[in-house]
Amino acid sequence: QVQLAESGGGLVQPGESLKLSCVASAFALDYFAIGWFRQAPGKEREGISCITGSSLSPITYVRESVKGRFTISRDNRKRTVYLHMNNLRPEDTAVYYCATQNQCSEDAPFLSWGRGTQVTVSS
Secondary structure, eight states, X not given: OOOEEXXXXXXXXXXXXXXXXXXXXXXXXXXXXXXXXXEOTTSOOEEEEEEXXXXXXXXXXXXXXXXXXEEEEEEGGGTEEEEEEOSOOGGGOEEEEEEEESSSOTTSOOSEEOOOEEEEEOO
C-alpha cells in the first residue's frame, strides 16, 4: 500500500499562509492522482485540490471556493505534493489530508491516505 504523510499544518492568523506537504512513494506520483481534502468538525469532507499522476504534464484542479488562494504543485525529486494556501480564513480551519486516487474526482475512492495535518486559522 502506498504510504502518505502530510505535514505543514499549524495555527495561523487570518491572512497568513501555509504550505502543506504530502510525501508519497515515487510510484504513487507517477501513476495516481494525489488529492488534498479537508474536513472540519461537524462538516462533510470536501475536496480542495488535485494533481494528476502524469509524470510529464500533470493536470491540476482547485476547488472553486479556494481558487486564487490555494494552489497545488509537485516535486517529483522529493516525492512531494504541496498545497500552497494563501490569505487563509477562519473557515479554512480543518484537518487536511492527502489521498491517492485513480482520477481527480471528489467521488473517486481513496486508494490510500495519510493521517492528516491540522490547520487552524484564528486571531
